[in-house]
Amino acid sequence: MIRLSLAPNIVFVLAGILALLTLATSALGAAIAADRVLGLNAEWMRSPILPELRRRIRAWWIMAAAFGASLAIGRIASLAFLALVSFLVLREYLSVAPFRPEERNYLFAAYAAIPLQYGWIAAGGSNAAAIVPLVALAAVSAIAAVRGAAADFLRSSALVLWGVVVAIVALAHLALLVTLPASLANIAGGPGLLLFVVTVCQSGDVAQYLVGKSMGRRRAVPAISPNKTVAGFAGGLAATALVAAGLGPYLTPMGRPEALAIGLMLGVLGSLGGLMVSAMKRDLGIKDMGRLLPGHGGALDRVDSLVFAAPFFYYYIFFAH
Amino acid sequence: MAGRLKQWCRWLVVRPLIRGMLGMAVAHAERLPSAGPAILVANHNSHFDTLALLALFPRRMLAALRPVCARDYFQASRPRAWVARRFFGAIPLDRACRPGGGDPLAACSAALKAGEILILFPEGTRGAPGALGELKPGVAHLVQRHPEVPVVPVMLGGLERVLPKRACVPLPLLCTAEIGMPRRWNGDRRSFMAELRAAMLPRNLGSAALARY
Numbered sequence: 001m002i003r004l005s006l007a008p009n010i011v012f013v014l015a016g017i018l019a020l021l022t023l024a025t026s027a028l029g030a031a032i033a034a035d036r037v038l039g040l041n042a043e044w045m046r047s048p049i050l051p052e053l054r055r056r057i058r059a060w061w062i063m064a065a066a067f068g069a070s071l072a073i074g075r076i077a078s079l080a081f082l083a084l085v086s087f088l089v090l091r092e093y094l095s096v097a098p099f100r101p102e103e104r105n106y107l108f109a110a111y112a113a114i115p116l117q118y119g120w121i122a123a124g125g126s127n128a129a130a131i132v133p134l135v136a137l138a139a140v141s142a143i144a145a146v147r148g149a150a151a152d153f154l155r156s157s158a159l160v161l162w163g164v165v166v167a168i169v170a171l172a173h174l175a176l177l178v179t180l181p182a183s184l185a186n187i188a189g190g191p192g193l194l195l196f197v198v199t200v201c202q203s204g205d206v207a208q209y210l211v212g213k214s215m216g217r218r219r220a221v222p223a224i225s226p227n228k229t230v231a232g233f234a235g236g237l238a239a240t241a242l243v244a245a246g247l248g249p250y251l252t253p254m255g256r257p258e259a260l261a262i263g264l265m266l267g268v269l270g271s272l273g274g275l276m277v278s279a280m281k282r283d284l285g286i287k288d289m290g291r292l293l294p295g296h297g298g299a300l301d302r303v304d305s306l307v308f309a310a311p312f313f314y315y316y317i318f319f320a321h
Numbered sequence: 322m323a324g325r326l327k328q329w330c331r332w333l334v335v336r337p338l339i340r341g342m343l344g345m346a347v348a349h350a351e352r353l354p355s356a357g358p359a360i361l362v363a364n365h366n367s368h369f370d371t372l373a374l375l376a377l378f379p380r381r382m383l384a385a386l387r388p389v390c391a392r393d394y395f396q397a398s399r400p401r402a403w404v405a406r407r408f409f410g411a412i413p414l415d416r417a418c419r420p421g422g423g424d425p426l427a428a429c430s431a432a433l434k435a436g437e438i439l440i441l442f443p444e445g446t447r448g449a450p451g452a453l454g455e456l457k458p459g460v461a462h463l464v465q466r467h468p469e470v471p472v473v474p475v476m477l478g479g480l481e482r483v484l485p486k487r488a489c490v491p492l493p494l495l496c497t498a499e500i501g502m503p504r505r506w507n508g509d510r511r512s513f514m515a516e517l518r519a520a521m522l523p524r525n526l527g528s529a530a531l532a533r534y
Contacts, residue, residue: 087493091344091493091494091495092495094492094494095479095482095494095495101481101482101485104482104485104492107494108490108492111493
């Protein structure tokens with residue numbers, strides 16, 4: 001029997017997320033039912049938005065359930081869940097990254113960074129984010145030396161490092177949050193901090209998507225991403241600030257005004273993370289992971305807003321509290 | 322190994338392990354045969370191709386699936402022969418036609434008559450990564466004999482990077498399988514093979530991006 005040990009505040013927030021998802025599912029169901037019964041035949045019922053919305057809501061159920069369960073089971077389960085997320089993101093990236101067939105060993109080096117990073121954190125290793133990319137770079141150099149191929153060294157090592165830094169080192173700051181001592185993390189402990197930053201960033205994503213789809217017109221950065229609009233960015237920022245101000249006092253050592261400011265910052269960094277992933281896809285000539293890998297994709301898109309926001313939040317709590 | 326146990330072992334290797342590792346995305350799974358006899362043909366770049374194809378089917382159908390393997394390659398070593406013949410129930414096929422050697426397709430024919438599903442790689446070998454080589458006409462000979470048997474083409478993508486020829490440790494990478502429309506014998510071997518080839522051209526995941534660098 002696993003004893004679930006969660007701070008009451010975390011339970012309340014998880015219950016709130018559950019309520020929101022239930023609301024989303026039932027609202028969509030009610031809208032569809034109303035359309036059928038009243039014979040409205042609304043245009044959006046036949047648009048591709050509807051199945052996409054349904055897919056997204058279903059995905060949210062699965063992600064929220066896995067995330068909530070890992071938080072409830074405990075520290076090691078949370079770390080294992082985050083390591084799995086790192087693996088899924090890295091695999092998605094390596095599957096489309098332009099490695100040549102003879103550069104196969106670099107991919108093993110990239111995967112090996114996952115147990116290194118999370119094992120380090122699970123063993124109580126201190127905050128040493130620089131170690132894993134340096135070890136990965138050393139491994140890449142060793143492989144290059146064995147191959148005796150200096151050609152393309154910068155290209156291939158950059159490909160490995162991008163994956164290691166984004167999929168593993170950046171996301172592992174979420175795991176570092178879990179391990180923060182109660183003296184720093186305050187009321188809801190490390191898991192509360194993790195829940196806070198994930199909820200704030202993901203609600204920013206959801207708001208950016210919803211506002212951008214419904215009223216976004218002017219494209220923010222057409223050269224990098226055609227889907228991101230100015231209105232969407234504004235909606236995302238408003239959501240992160242509001243959600244952070246709402247949850248901050250319950251999950252973190254921050255007061256309300258401080259949480260609002262940090263929420264804005266997380267919103268900005270979340271958008272920048274999204275832009276970085278879009279730029280990467282542009283460079284690879286991929287418009288959307290989902291089309292290239294039908295039925296796949298999405299792991300990187302799901303966590304892009306955390307790539308910069310998670311390390312920022314960790315260091316902010318670590319140094320400012 | 323008892324039959325039941327073997328099915329479970331096969332399933333455990335193929336479904337949770339292989340599909341979990343490759344996160345296989347399957348397009349048009351509804352085109353897969355739900356019962357034998359049938360012939361599955363696919364592009365071939367990796368030993369993992371066979372595992373990926375087996376992973377497309379539910380557990381109860383694993384017993385009916387018979388991969389066809391090259392006799393010369395798979396009987397060259399004992400462990401290889403055991404895994405292929407005993408564990409996966411493979412049918413060995415002579416790649417070189419020996420004069421007076423009897424009917425090379427007899428075992429395949431018998432399996433089809435028994436209502437089993439053959440897994441064939443008409444290229445006859447693991448060719449250049451990500452490219453479809455020349456097809457051997459064996460499939461056409463086989464369907465000519467069994468015109469009622471559907472031939473289902475499958476386009477596998479990404480497996481050439483998971484476990485290429487000569488590599489021994491597989492890499493976890495996303496793979497795709499696109500099931501083509503089932504084809505029936507059309508009365509002409511040459512046009513049948515040409516149609517089949519067109520339906521089997523593989524999709525390359527990393528190479529589109531690689532070409533730009």
